[in-house]
Amino acid sequence: MRYIVFCIAFICSTSLNFIFAQEDTLSTSIKIKLPNTNLFVKDAIIEEVEIPIISQSDSIAPIDIKSEHWDTTVYNPYRNTLVQFPLQIKFTDSVFFSPVAHKKVITSRYGWRRGRPHQGIDIDLVTGDSVVSILEGIVRFARYSGGHGKTVVVRHYNGLETTYAHLSHIAVKANDTISKGGYIGKGGNTGNSRGSHLHLVASFKGEYIHPEYLFDFSEANTIRAQELWVTHEWTRARFHNSRRVSKVNLLKTKEAALASLVKQKKVYVVKKGDTLYGISRRNNLSVSKICNVNAIKKTTPLKIGQKLVLEL
Numbered sequence: 326m327r328y329i330v331f332c333i334a335f336i337c338s339t340s341l342n343f344i345f346a347q348e349d350t351l352s353t354s355i356k357i358k359l360p361n362t363n364l365f366v367k368d369a370i371i372e373e374v375e376i377p378i379i380s381q382s383d384s385i386a387p388i389d390i391k392s393e394h395w396d397t398t399v400y401n402p403y404r405n406t407l408v409q410f411p412l413q414i415k416f417t418d419s420v421f422f423s424p425v426a427h428k429k430v431i432t433s434r435y436g437w438r439r440g441r442p443h444q445g446i447d448i449d450l451v452t453g454d455s456v457v458s459i460l461e462g463i464v465r466f467a468r469y470s471g472g473h474g475k476t477v478v479v480r481h482y483n484g485l486e487t488t489y490a491h492l493s494h495i496a497v498k499a500n501d502t503i504s505k506g507g508y509i510g511k512g513g514n515t516g517n518s519r520g521s522h523l524h525l526v527a528s529f530k531g532e533y534i535h536p537e538y539l540f541d542f543s544e545a546n547t548i549r550a551q552e553l554w555v556t557h558e559w560t561r562a563r564f565h566n567s568r569r570v571s572k573v574n575l576l577k578t579k580e581a582a583l584a585s586l587v588k589q590k591k592v593y594v595v596k597k598g599d600t601l602y603g604i605s606r607r608n609n610l611s612v613s614k615i616c617n618v619n620a621i622k623k624t625t626p627l628k629i630g631q632k633l634v635l636e637l
């Protein structure tokens with residue numbers, strides 16, 4: 326750093342007219358434009374030189390992720406912890422590592438499924454396929470856990486936890502540090518599972534977040550944003566259907582997250598053939614919520630032309 330400062334000081338003192346310096350906090354180098362001929366000649370040709378920044382450590386404060394709720398014996402150590410919404414999650418990476426080596430086929434999504442919440446996504450695999458950690462972190466839990474079967478939970482340095490369930494073999498132990506793409510174990514069909522697959526969960530302080538709100542599971546493996554705000558809508562399975570892709574509307578600031586909480590009302594006019602179930606599904610609302618808002622029962626027959634208030 327001292328070298329860079331020296332260079333800039335030297336160049337600035339020589340000729341201010343030709344110097345343009347730019348420093349991006351995320352980049353690992355600094356670019357400076359220099360004239361390649363006599364500094365005092367008008368219209369000199371400007372060349373760009375790049376000076377690498379060796380250490381950026383002073384800009385990232387280390388966080389001790391093991392300081393709170395670090396329990397290697399329970400799946401969710403945050404039980405009974407009150408969390409304030411919206412949740413802020415920051416990422417330093419812009420891409421994650423695919424948990425499986427092959428093309429990811431999602432067989433079931435986060436959302437309501439067979440009358441129960443499905444709090445992760447299912448990625449197809451063959452028993453024995455390698456499973457790796459999507460980001461770096463520390464293994465918080467590595468053992469058999471009821472319906473999840475053989476399970477590994479990794480806590481990442483931003484506080485997010487990812488769970489890898491139904492494994493056939495666990496290759497890590499609690500408190501192991503793990504790199505992004507680091508081997509966790511082999512995929513399988515242990516616990517309450519219908520066929521071999523990876524059940525991948527994303528959680529923050531015990532709140533199970535819709536993984537597709539944070540991560541794009543296409544081949545790009547991108548993290549949706551460097552800063553994301555998570556509302557209840559993205560931590561409750563009942564707002565989603567495990568068989569359908571949920572529309573992702575990213576909330577990148579606290580203001581946007583708070584604004585999204587203001588309920589929007591829409592009036593829907595009942596058409597021929599409409600059912601409460603159909604209207605609820607199309608609008609991502611539960612039947613009981615529509616009934617509550619409109620003071621009707623689930624069994625009340627709908628009339629064509631009837632107006633229903635939908636709180637979106």
Ligand SMILES: [Zn+2]
Nearest residue numbers: 445446447524
């Ligand atoms: Zn699952």
